[in-house]
Amino acid sequence: MKRVLWALAVLVPVAAVLAWIGWFSPWFALDTVQVRIGSASEAAGPLTTAEVDALVQVPDGTPLLRISPSEVEERVATLPQVASVTVTRSWPTTLVVDVERRVPVAAVPTSTGAYDVVDITGAVIRQSPGPVAGVPTVRAAGPGLEASIAVVRDMPEWLREKVEGIEATTRNDVTLQLRNGSVVIWGSREENEFKAEVLRVLLKVKALRYDVSAPGTPATSDNPTRPTALPSATVSPSP
CATH class of the missing domain: 3.10.20.310 (membrane protein fhac)
Structure with missing residues (x-):
């Protein structure tokens, strides 16, 4: 019992000193x-x-x-x-x-003429007075905007660098405008990775329009309104 009392008599003052040093001393301020x-x-x-x-x-x-x-x-x-x-x-x-x-992935025009620069969550990072170099301009609203952001989020870097703009009126009609002037019919936000893999193969063929909305049966065309169906895609979706 005496040893316990002696230990307490030593430890309590030591603890008090340490507490004072931590909470009040200028040494750790x-x-x-x-x-x-x-x-x-x-x-x-x-x-x-x-x-x-x-x-x-x-x-x-x-x-x-x-x-x-x-x-x-x-x-x-x-x-x-x-x-x-x-x-x-x-x-x-x-x-x-x-x-x-936050990493900017798109610029969205506003009603004031400015552009909201957004990240992959759709959060606004800042406003710009005009289009923003290095990120695609997304012209969409509501479900179309959500689908467009999801498509950008899932894009591999090589494709994101080629995209100048994205348009969508619904969640199922996302369209990409490439910097070389070509158009990509992307469709819905589903199978984004598979679509990107198929598009990488299609881009080896020069065309004005690429359609990967149904990635198993893609199409290309030199006429923006009349795509030509291609054989079923040989690229398999990633597991």
């Missing part, structure tokens, strides 16, 4: 906020460390243990360019804020 922002294309627009730092909102001198990383993350995440944010303590006096940016 915030001195530096280090903001690290992931890279992004020019289409994403600027995001500065000053913009992020302004939302950290933790005064210098605040003990690190009294800073809630989750609360800082919630504030920084309100920036439209931010996809995710992680805040960690770096002892003894630094708070590290790691920011991953």
Whole structure:
């Protein structure tokens, strides 16, 4: 019993000292906020460390243990360019804020004449006064817009680089305009990967129009209104 009392007599003051050091001592108080922002294309627009730092909102001198990383993350995440944010303590006096940016995949015209630059979730990253270099312009609304974004999301990079615009009036009539002037009838948002594989083969044949809406029986045409049916596609859908 005496040993227990002796141990308590030693441990309690030690715990009190450690608690004071962690919660009140200037030795572990915030001195530096280090903001690290992931890279992004020019289409994403600027995001500065000053913009992020302004939302950290933790005064210098605040003990690190009294800073809630989750609360800082919630504030920084309100920036439209931010996809995710992680805040960690770096002892003894630094708070590290790691920011991953949203990746722009399309520009959607608005009623004001501006363009909403959106990511794969449809979240608006920023507005642009005109078309945005490096991402396709999507002219669609409602279900058509949802289908178009889904098609862009599933596109391999080689195809995304070739697409200048996307149009859709419903979820089942997505059409791609390629940068070389050709048109691709994509159809619905189903079987996107299979359609891309079939289109890669079709593009070896020069044509004005490619139809992969039924990827098992694709078609091409030099007349935009009269596609020519091709033999059943030899490309099998990925497992």
